[in-house]
Amino acid sequence: MSNIIDDFGDPDRSRTSRALNRIAHLLPRAATVVFGALIANDLAGGEVMPTWLAMPLVFAYIVILYTALFHNSLARICLRCMQDGPADAPVRAQRRRFLLWIFHHSLRTALAWAVLFGAGVAARAVLHQPGLVQLDVPALLVAFASVWSGWTHHRLRPWCPFCRRWDDGQGPRERVPDPDPAGVKQPRG
Numbered sequence: 174m175s176n177i178i179d180d181f182g183d184p185d186r187s188r189t190s191r192a193l194n195r196i197a198h199l200l201p202r203a204a205t206v207v208f209g210a211l212i213a214n215d216l217a218g219g220e221v222m223p224t225w226l227a228m229p230l231v232f233a234y235i236v237i238l239y240t241a242l243f244h245n246s247l248a249r250i251c252l253r254c255m256q257d258g259p260a261d262a263p264v265r266a267q268r269r270r271f272l273l274w275i276f277h278h279s280l281r282t283a284l285a286w287a288v289l290f291g292a293g294v295a296a297r298a299v300l301h302q303p304g305l306v307q308l309d310v311p312a313l314l315v316a317f318a319s320v321w322s323g324w325t326h327h328r329l330r331p332w333c334p335f336c337r338r339w340d341d342g343q344g345p346r347e348r349v350p351d352p353d354p355a356g357v358k359q360p361r362g
């Protein structure tokens with residue numbers, strides 16, 4: 174079991190690990206493309222993207238999303254994520270406080286999504302306008318923010334102001350050093 178878990182976090186373990194790691198790291202781009210396409214499609218009245226294109230796109234996205242979820246939550250902290258960590262991570266964590274807050278309040282985010290999605294469905298029924306897919310855009314934006322918050326949190330976790338400290342706030346606070354932009358990875362011989 175630990176082998177499978179490590180596969181998701183260490184790109185140098187094996188070919189499978191490398192492939193899984195690459196797939197997981199596609200998430201930010203994949204989410205931008207898929208949500209961008211879905212939102213554009215809905216804003217245009219649902220007539221831009223044919224189903225034959227939408228279905229494989231969403232399927233590929235789901236594979237990437239789940240690989241990234243395992244990468245973020247199951248594995249030990251990913252080497253590539255550490256090496257790619259921004260030099261100004263503490264500043265970024267402050268700037269992206271709202272995204273980090275969203276990650277820590279996933280239940281509220283899910284509730285907001287459900288309310289917005291339900292409101293869209295109800296409004297279409299009440300107005301007798303089944304083609305009014307523009308009403309799905311707010312729910313899509315919340316879903317996109319939720320995915321983005323997970324990825325942001327994984328990379329900025331050491332600087333997240335909402336993560337519980339191991340000692341529950343007792344004792345002296347150690348400063349987390351900024352990541353070294355030059356990286357620490359040594360090639361394997």
Ligand SMILES: [Zn+2]
Nearest residue numbers: 251252253254
């Ligand atoms: Zn990573």
Ligand SMILES: [Zn+2]
Nearest residue numbers: 330333335336
């Ligand atoms: Zn946190």
